[in-house]
Amino acid sequence: MAGLLKFITCGSVDDGKSTLIGHILYDAKLIYADQEKALKLDSKVGSTGGQIDYSLLLDGLMAEREQGITIDVAYRYFTTGARSFIVADTPGHEEYTRNMAVGASFAELAVILVDASQGVLVQTRRHARICSLMGIRHYVFAVNKMDLVQYSESRFNEILTQITGLTEELKLADVKVMPLSATVGDNVTGRSENMPWYSGEPLLRYLETVDVSESASGEAFYMPVQRVCRPDRTFRGFQGQVEAGSVSVGDTVRTLPSGETAAVKGILVTDRQADTAYAGQPVTLTLDREVDVSRGCVITKDEAIAAYGTLDVSLLWTDDSELNVGNDCLVKLGTKLIPAAVTEIKYAVDVNTGAHIPAKSLRKNGIARCTIRLSEPITADRFALHKTLGELILIDRVTNMTAACGVVEDVLDKAVSGQEQASFTDGTLKARGDLFEEFYYDVNSYNVFHAQTINSTFRVGDEIPTRGKSFAYPDDFDVIVMRDKVAVLIRGRKVERLVRFDEYSYDCTVPVVNGRGFAVLAKTADDVKRFIAEYESSDEASLPELFGRWLDFDTYRKIYISGAYI
Amino acid sequence: MIKFRDETAKKLGIEMLEYINEDGVKQGINPFDHGAAYTDIMKTQALKQALDKYGFTAAFGGGRRDEEKSRAKERIFSFRSASHAWDPKNQRPEMWKLYNTKINKGESIRVFPISNWTEKDIWQYIKRENIDIVPLYFAAERPVVERDGNIIMVDDDRFPLKEGEVPQMKSVRFRTLGCYPLTGGIESTAATLDEIIAETLASVESERTSRVIDNEAAGSMERRKREGYF
Numbered sequence: 001m002a003g004l005l006k007f008i009t010c011g012s013v014d015d016g017k018s019t020l021i022g023h024i025l026y027d028a029k030l031i032y033a034d035q036e037k038a039l040k041l042d043s044k045v046g047s048t049g050g051q052i053d054y055s056l057l058l059d060g061l062m063a064e065r066e067q068g069i070t071i072d073v074a075y076r077y078f079t080t081g082a083r084s085f086i087v088a089d090t091p092g093h094e095e096y097t098r099n100m101a102v103g104a105s106f107a108e109l110a111v112i113l114v115d116a117s118q119g120v121l122v123q124t125r126r127h128a129r130i131c132s133l134m135g136i137r138h139y140v141f142a143v144n145k146m147d148l149v150q151y152s153e154s155r156f157n158e159i160l161t162q163i164t165g166l167t168e169e170l171k172l173a174d175v176k177v178m179p180l181s182a183t184v185g186d187n188v189t190g191r192s193e194n195m196p197w198y199s200g201e202p203l204l205r206y207l208e209t210v211d212v213s214e215s216a217s218g219e220a221f222y223m224p225v226q227r228v229c230r231p232d233r234t235f236r237g238f239q240g241q242v243e244a245g246s247v248s249v250g251d252t253v254r255t256l257p258s259g260e261t262a263a264v265k266g267i268l269v270t271d272r273q274a275d276t277a278y279a280g281q282p283v284t285l286t287l288d289r290e291v292d293v294s295r296g297c298v299i300t301k302d303e304a305i306a307a308y309g310t311l312d313v314s315l316l317w318t319d320d321s322e323l324n325v326g327n328d329c330l331v332k333l334g335t336k337l338i339p340a341a342v343t344e345i346k347y348a349v350d351v352n353t354g355a356h357i358p359a360k361s362l363r364k365n366g367i368a369r370c371t372i373r374l375s376e377p378i379t380a381d382r383f384a385l386h387k388t389l390g391e392l393i394l395i396d397r398v399t400n401m402t403a404a405c406g407v408v409e410d411v412l413d414k415a416v417s418g419q420e421q422a423s424f425t426d427g428t429l430k431a432r433g434d435l436f437e438e439f440y441y442d443v444n445s446y447n448v449f450h451a452q453t454i455n456s457t458f459r460v461g462d463e464i465p466t467r468g469k470s471f472a473y474p475d476d477f478d479v480i481v482m483r484d485k486v487a488v489l490i491r492g493r494k495v496e497r498l499v500r501f502d503e504y505s506y507d508c509t510v511p512v513v514n515g516r517g518f519a520v521l522a523k524t525a526d527d528v529k530r531f532i533a534e535y536e537s538s539d540e541a542s543l544p545e546l547f548g549r550w551l552d553f554d555t556y557r558k559i560y561i562s563g564a565y566i
Numbered sequence: 567m568i569k570f571r572d573e574t575a576k577k578l579g580i581e582m583l584e585y586i587n588e589d590g591v592k593q594g595i596n597p598f599d600h601g602a603a604y605t606d607i608m609k610t611q612a613l614k615q616a617l618d619k620y621g622f623t624a625a626f627g628g629g630r631r632d633e634e635k636s637r638a639k640e641r642i643f644s645f646r647s648a649s650h651a652w653d654p655k656n657q658r659p660e661m662w663k664l665y666n667t668k669i670n671k672g673e674s675i676r677v678f679p680i681s682n683w684t685e686k687d688i689w690q691y692i693k694r695e696n697i698d699i700v701p702l703y704f705a706a707e708r709p710v711v712e713r714d715g716n717i718i719m720v721d722d723d724r725f726p727l728k729e730g731e732v733p734q735m736k737s738v739r740f741r742t743l744g745c746y747p748l749t750g751g752i753e754s755t756a757a758t759l760d761e762i763i764a765e766t767l768a769s770v771e772s773e774r775t776s777r778v779i780d781n782e783a784a785g786s787m788e789r790r791k792r793e794g795y796f
Contacts, residue, residue: 400668
């Protein structure tokens, strides 16, 4: 038996998507007796003059049944003798395109319906384009309602030419075109006697046998971290789903964006110890040394994966508000959620012709190629190379709506790895030098960014820069670097020494700042101890309040205005 | 069911919060006299009150898309307004595995992690992982009456018999467990997981057909979901 097939039906309004699926279920005797009874009853009062209205099996919302349209995607589950299926039946109206895209992001194969009497329509092209954008590789173009064109082979061939034009433009590789009638049942589950000129398989037979498996062999391991599990001081596990390849105990892995390496000490698949974990499995990994990894980081064996500050993306805009250059948003990519800004709309795509159109804004259901500047570098890659690192959504920061979805076409501004960033070092102790980061307001995209312009390693006795464009530190102060649990003592603008937190005591004679150079509002050694203790027991939710109470930005820092990214 | 729940909580060391809609209790709302209104007042309203009381931002549920046609339209992360209402005509897009969990103050999320499982998947998983389940899922001789096409168990003397109804012993099991006595059983001899799996595969009736209130009016599940039901 072939594996599970997840597919969608899409196409323009009234091309018969719901009817087609309804008919498959009905013909293949996949409808329960009570559902069939309800269907026959509901059909009597519907628009088909007492004939069975198969679409009622899928249009489950009252508003859909009242209007006779599909508003949102419906999922159906069925098993034939040869295969199990999940089908997402998607809406055809342009208004509900984003719901169609939801289905497309879920599917391995798309059945795109074309009304034989209408031919390929704008909405057919839009849907094919979105399917292609969302990464679907297998297509069936079902030329439906052949009964309305007297099962004409020449009409079918005309439409075939239109479809070929579209599939060539979109470079769709695996395409099948078949003539059928969803209402009558021609070529749905069985061969049609009305179209002897068509020698291919009926739709269901094709869906039962089509091979959609991806050749994932040779792909190197990567796992976006969902959660750091630390039930007590002795255990620190990194949890997530293995997206590609496999990982074994003893393997050397890299952590991104921090750029550290470590060996895998243990693997748990759910609650069981394992020697190796494979793509698709949810796991907990433990490593042989401390690394700087939190939710949104990536653990990998793939040398080609890196962190980037700028993404070149294709977006489908799904929000009622417009996309404009400078739009402030949150980006979710992999397991990372971070602030970002759309800094450029390179062009909008004409959904009908595929032409590139210059655009300053984008409206709901529009597709465009855009540049997104991230507030800090994140692990990402081209959708075509690493699927999970190339899928993203944009979230409106005010309404919290999912404003767009898209895929990464290219990655820019590669981040320097951990070793090349500003840092302090003293023997075996290390601490990052984020206090030298510049904060600036970019006038083109109306957004605040931060950037590292200093990448030196400062050792004991080295003089540090105390003046930057956005920072001015005193000659003597202490830096408490929370993420490394190390305090750096600066005296006379020079690094005096580094001290581990458990050996550090604030002497109250100099100011103290945190790792990013924000003043710590502490007067006594106990205050500093309390701040550190509170930080260590904090979580994502309590951190903003904690920082708000203990830290002050303005004391040694400001934001300067800039006309270009730095 | 309640005994099973309490034992499970104890076994796993979970802090279990119990919430009962006291207003409903005072009004004497009961499933025998009030039918669907009981489900609304004692389940939906109670759930909403409890979510408000504890300020939960997310509530996980075991709802599946293959159960019912409005559930077939549900997202995995399904958003509820401050008054716990569901707006099925304006759901957030949900792409790939990129769940947008951002909500405004007062709003909440219903999360359905096993949305894409089927009834068969559930049983196969229970078998594979050797999971304890409520004994009512297994067939046994039980005293029942037939009412409006449903087989209702006569559990104890709380159940008011109608004129002419005499409880009979039949081998029945429950395919779905909801409010008693608003959930009917099915005649079955499936007393093991293997037998249940075989029976599920061969069934000609859908899973929730024995839920009395699902079939009260067209779109009744959607209406209840809009009002805050799971």
